[in-house]
Amino acid sequence: IAPTTSQPPALRQIHHRDLSVDYYSKKCPQLENLVGSITSQRFKEVPISAPATIRLFFHDCFVEGCDGSILIETKKGSKKLAERDAYENKELREEGFESINKAKALVEYHCPSLVSCSDILAIAARDFIHLAGGPYYQVKKGRWDGKRSTATNVPPNIPRSNSTVDQLIKLFAFKGLTVEELVVLSGSHTIGFAHCKNFVGRLYNFKGTKRPDPTLDPRLLKELRMSCPFYGGSTGVVLPLDATTPFVFVNGYFTGLGSKMALLESDQAIFLDPRTKPIALEMARDKQRFLKAYGEAMDKMGSIGVKRGKKHGEIRTDCRVFL
Numbered sequence: 001i002a003p004t005t006s007q008p009p010a011l012r013q014i015h016h017r018d019l020s021v022d023y024y025s026k027k028c029p030q031l032e033n034l035v036g037s038i039t040s041q042r043f044k045e046v047p048i049s050a051p052a053t054i055r056l057f058f059h060d061c062f063v064e065g066c067d068g069s070i071l072i073e074t075k076k077g078s079k080k081l082a083e084r085d086a087y088e089n090k091e092l093r094e095e096g097f098e099s100i101n102k103a104k105a106l107v108e109y110h111c112p113s114l115v116s117c118s119d120i121l122a123i124a125a126r127d128f129i130h131l132a133g134g135p136y137y138q139v140k141k142g143r144w145d146g147k148r149s150t151a152t153n154v155p156p157n158i159p160r161s162n163s164t165v166d167q168l169i170k171l172f173a174f175k176g177l178t179v180e181e182l183v184v185l186s187g188s189h190t191i192g193f194a195h196c197k198n199f200v201g202r203l204y205n206f207k208g209t210k211r212p213d214p215t216l217d218p219r220l221l222k223e224l225r226m227s228c229p230f231y232g233g234s235t236g237v238v239l240p241l242d243a244t245t246p247f248v249f250v251n252g253y254f255t256g257l258g259s260k261m262a263l264l265e266s267d268q269a270i271f272l273d274p275r276t277k278p279i280a281l282e283m284a285r286d287k288q289r290f291l292k293a294y295g296e297a298m299d300k301m302g303s304i305g306v307k308r309g310k311k312h313g314e315i316r317t318d319c320r321v322f323l
Ligand code: HEM
Pocket: 050, 051, 052, 054, 055, 058, 091, 092, 093, 159, 160, 161, 162, 163, 168, 182, 185, 186, 188, 189, 191, 192, 193, 194, 195, 196, 198, 241, 264, 266
């Protein structure tokens, strides 16, 4: 991953002071309840909305900052693709977008043209983390929605399943996040699923060796091969990122890393590199510490490249289209 040169300098800065917990306390005091009514209903009826929305928030914040740019749809017939149609975003689930659009519709009804899509996404991601058993943290608000969304901005800013720890550390540092925050945020993979194509490279011919990845547990390897054959597998198959508890937010992901249970090469790599391994071990050992660090790291991720004011931002009424 070549850290991008096409990003505005503002992205390097974390603008914590621009956001505040009570930003809407006068304009739309019931905001968190409105979003909360949608997220709790969705969690009951469509639980996959939880991992889908958490990942959506990550992919929003890492491209152009947390500005709702990921939510924009490509104009019909246009050759200029929006972010969500970039290759790296193809597997973002529809359930995440749907959750945000539903929450936005309810919020617009009660507080028209007042609340940004990017703030709704930040609140919904926190709600789903908490609903799944993760930490509850206060969400700072005051983000404005961005005015551009371009597919070509995506590849240098989103990590890949085979990114090296070196690449991950560099990319996260470029976003203002530390090595510890990289490890802690990777703990998001305690819930959710991955498609075969994101780990099939480990199962048969790992880096041209004609053998599987030696850092993969042999029993897990067998199971993964059954679901993901070398030839002719179905592109729709997904498997849990953390085989122990795919729907519960705990530190099982980190204990899994210790026993070669990671699905993604990048996740296993975090457990192998001397810079990240001690942190992963600590998170596996101390669940409370992980949950607290996770809330803090999400808060920080949520303030990457935040936009304020009419020059760079807008408050959309439909998250899928610019004003
Ligand atoms: C550290 C680098 C990271 C890499 C290389 C990475 C890569 C991936 C990949 C390849 C998938 C599977 C997608 C699929 O096949 O459908 C995935 C899923 C997921 N990622 Fe990450 N990710 C990283 C960090 C993060 C962070 C920081 C978050 C959240 C803050 C996150 C949240 C998720 C979630 C919740 C899923 C499950 C999505 C679902 O089930 O729909 N990831 N990630």
